[in-house]
Amino acid sequence: MIKARGLARQFRTRGHTVDAVQGVDIDVEPGELVGFLGPNGAGKSTTLRMLTTLLRPTAGEAVVAGRDLLADPAGVRERIGYVAQGHGAGTEQKVFQEAESQARFYGLSPADARRRTGELFARFELDEVADRLAGRLSGGQQRRLDIVMGILHEPKLLFLDEPSTGLDPQSRSNLWEHIRALGRSGTTIFLTTHYLDEADALCDRILVIDHGKIVAEGSPDALKSQVSGDLVQFETDTPAVAAEIAAKIEGAQELRTDGNTVRFRVPRGDTQLPGLLRALDHADVSLMSVQVHRPTLDDVFLTMTGRSLREESYA
Amino acid sequence: MRDTWLVLQRTARPTLRNPVVIVFGLMQPLLFLLLFGPLLGGSGSWQWFVPGLIIQMGLFGTAYAGFGLIPEIRSGALERMRVTPVSRVALLTGRVLHDVVMLIVQCVLLLAVSTAFGFRASIGHVLAGLVFAVLIGVSVGSVSYTLALKLKHEYAFAPVLSSTVMPLMLLSGVLLPMNQGPHWLYVLSRINPFSHVADGVRAVIAGNFGSSSVLTGGIAAVALAAIGLVWGTRSFVRANA
Ligand SMILES: Nc1ncnc2c1ncn2[C@@H]1O[C@H](COP(=O)(O)OP(=O)(O)OP(=O)(O)O)[C@@H](O)[C@H]1O
Ligand SMILES: [Mg+2]
Numbered sequence: 001m002i003k004a005r006g007l008a009r010q011f012r013t014r015g016h017t018v019d020a021v022q023g024v025d026i027d028v029e030p031g032e033l034v035g036f037l038g039p040n041g042a043g044k045s046t047t048l049r050m051l052t053t054l055l056r057p058t059a060g061e062a063v064v065a066g067r068d069l070l071a072d073p074a075g076v077r078e079r080i081g082y083v084a085q086g087h088g089a090g091t092e093q094k095v096f097q098e099a100e101s102q103a104r105f106y107g108l109s110p111a112d113a114r115r116r117t118g119e120l121f122a123r124f125e126l127d128e129v130a131d132r133l134a135g136r137l138s139g140g141q142q143r144r145l146d147i148v149m150g151i152l153h154e155p156k157l158l159f160l161d162e163p164s165t166g167l168d169p170q171s172r173s174n175l176w177e178h179i180r181a182l183g184r185s186g187t188t189i190f191l192t193t194h195y196l197d198e199a200d201a202l203c204d205r206i207l208v209i210d211h212g213k214i215v216a217e218g219s220p221d222a223l224k225s226q227v228s229g230d231l232v233q234f235e236t237d238t239p240a241v242a243a244e245i246a247a248k249i250e251g252a253q254e255l256r257t258d259g260n261t262v263r264f265r266v267p268r269g270d271t272q273l274p275g276l277l278r279a280l281d282h283a284d285v286s287l288m289s290v291q292v293h294r295p296t297l298d299d300v301f302l303t304m305t306g307r308s309l310r311e312e313s314y315a
Numbered sequence: 316m317r318d319t320w321l322v323l324q325r326t327a328r329p330t331l332r333n334p335v336v337i338v339f340g341l342m343q344p345l346l347f348l349l350l351f352g353p354l355l356g357g358s359g360s361w362q363w364f365v366p367g368l369i370i371q372m373g374l375f376g377t378a379y380a381g382f383g384l385i386p387e388i389r390s391g392a393l394e395r396m397r398v399t400p401v402s403r404v405a406l407l408t409g410r411v412l413h414d415v416v417m418l419i420v421q422c423v424l425l426l427a428v429s430t431a432f433g434f435r436a437s438i439g440h441v442l443a444g445l446v447f448a449v450l451i452g453v454s455v456g457s458v459s460y461t462l463a464l465k466l467k468h469e470y471a472f473a474p475v476l477s478s479t480v481m482p483l484m485l486l487s488g489v490l491l492p493m494n495q496g497p498h499w500l501y502v503l504s505r506i507n508p509f510s511h512v513a514d515g516v517r518a519v520i521a522g523n524f525g526s527s528s529v530l531t532g533g534i535a536a537v538a539l540a541a542i543g544l545v546w547g548t549r550s551f552v553r554a555n556a
Contacts, residue, residue: 052398053398054394054397054398074400077398077399077400078400080398082395082398084391084394084395086390086391087390087391088390088391088392088394088395089390089392089395090325090386090387090390090392091386091390091392092329092386093325093328093329093392094328097325097328098325101321101324101325102395102396102399104321105318105321105396105399105400105401106399106400107400135390149395
């Protein structure tokens with residue numbers, strides 16, 4: 001669905017240049033739900049704006065939804081849906097009419113445009129506000145309207161730029177449900193987010209971007225286990241013996257003993273645990289408690305960049 | 316064409332919901348008609364003065380059309396439409412068409428009111444005059460939207476407008492005949508294409524189709540419209556806005 005090579009964008013503002021995106025390769029297969037995770041200013045929106053024909057790349061090439069981005073931007077536009085980071089409805093337009101116009105822009109007949117808008121308004125619970133001015137909607141209602149306007153023409157490929165920013169937890173999980181449903185119905189989705197939990201909960205695969213470069217890529221689980229490994233922690237009366245046994249586990253690292261507590265990191269800690277327990281039992285080490293913590297995506301980001309994503313995104 | 320129609324429909328909705336805005340656009344020329352026109356004296360002066368108001372409406376009304384685009388840029392609506400298959404040229408032409416229609420409606424209303432003051436013209440001549448109005452609307456509208464697209468903010472757009480519209484209007488000789496002033500002012504006004512368009516409109520409404528002003532004014536109007544459209548379409552089509 002998306003195949004981008006060396007996509008880059010430079011901005012020139014008052015003499016100095018900003019390398020917003022510095023040569024990213026992106027591959028997205030049909031039906032995938034891929035997340036583009038990175039802190040503020042990482043270059044997520046810029047990449048999306050390039051892939052959706054809004055910005056011309058300064059270097060690189062891409063095929064989006066089967067059309068060449070540079071040679072046939074109009075073909076790309078016909079085949080994709082795009083929901084920008086900001087809102088997209090004209091403030092002076094009535095909600096239903098604005099969506100209907102959007103459907104007409106995508107080539108639907110007047111009757112189809114009306115029918116399709118009606119369907120989606122019911123599905124996204126916008127019926128009550130259909131006659132209001134778009135500028136008067138609440139943030140959550142506007143966001144739902146934005147998404148409706150992105151999928152009126154049933155695109156095979158949908159771009160969502162920070163879909164849940166500014167929503168309360170209830171509306172967020174609602175929105176996630178809608179996005180999952182779209183994914184299940186076969187739409188390929190490429191979304192950006194700086195929320196770890198969103199990337200984790202929603203995406204089959206994640207690309208982590210920082211300073212305009214992709215620094216990691218994989219499924220949330222793969223990323224987490226590949227980068228830092230799970231944290232295994234147990235309490236025992238004989239920590240010294242236990243630590244010796246733990247050190248023999250393949251891939252164990254960052255082994256530390258702290259009073260009665262032994263901690264170490266190991267890839268796929270859940271699969272290592274049975275073997276470890278058997279070995280400890282064999283050595284007559286008795287355990288008081290055992291815990292395995294899966295790493296968070298923040299651990300991933302921390303390992304990759306030396307900075308915490310959390311500090312920046314919630315600042 | 317279909318795209319232009321769709322964009323026109325969308326742009327016209329807020330106007331149709333609130334048609335008073337058309338009358339607001341008429342306020343300024345009406346005030347000139349009421350409070351300035353009588354100063355010119357003589358019954359023939361209406362025949363000279365009223366056609367010029369068409370230019371004035373184009374400059375003072377249509378030139379401000381770009382203000383409508385700025386909230387659309389800010390809200391992201393323009394960007395959203397730029398990602399649809401709708402022709403990017405239509406995003407301009409649909410809007411310009413809306414303002415041309417507004418201008419024509421205003422012209423017709425204004426000419427109707429003027430007859431109460433003693434202005435007289437045949438329907439045919441007025442229709443020919445409205446062709447000029449269409450060209451002015453296309454030119455001024457396109458330029459206004461393009462400037463708004465480039466400047467993006469009211470605080471940048473407003474001073475550019477007020478510093479260009481006012482001199483263009485004063486130097487177009489729609490208020491007083493320019494040949495009564497000092498020579499340098501007259502020369503300046505001759506450089507202003509709108510003064511030629513004004514002369515053309517006057518000649519046409521008076522029925523002097525053979526007059527050279529019609530040709531000069533016509534060429535000036537067509538050229539202005541073409542320049543506006545070419546600049547506008549180029550800016551709207553360009554990938555990076
Ligand atoms: N039009 C522009 N002109 C100049 N610089 C720009 C422009 N657009 C983006 N940038 C810069 O490019 C960099 C990447 O911006 P971008 O909007 O892609 O980040 P992002 O990852 O989407 O961040 P956020 O999470 O805040 O939305 C930033 O440093 C930004 O200031
Ligand atoms: Mg962004």
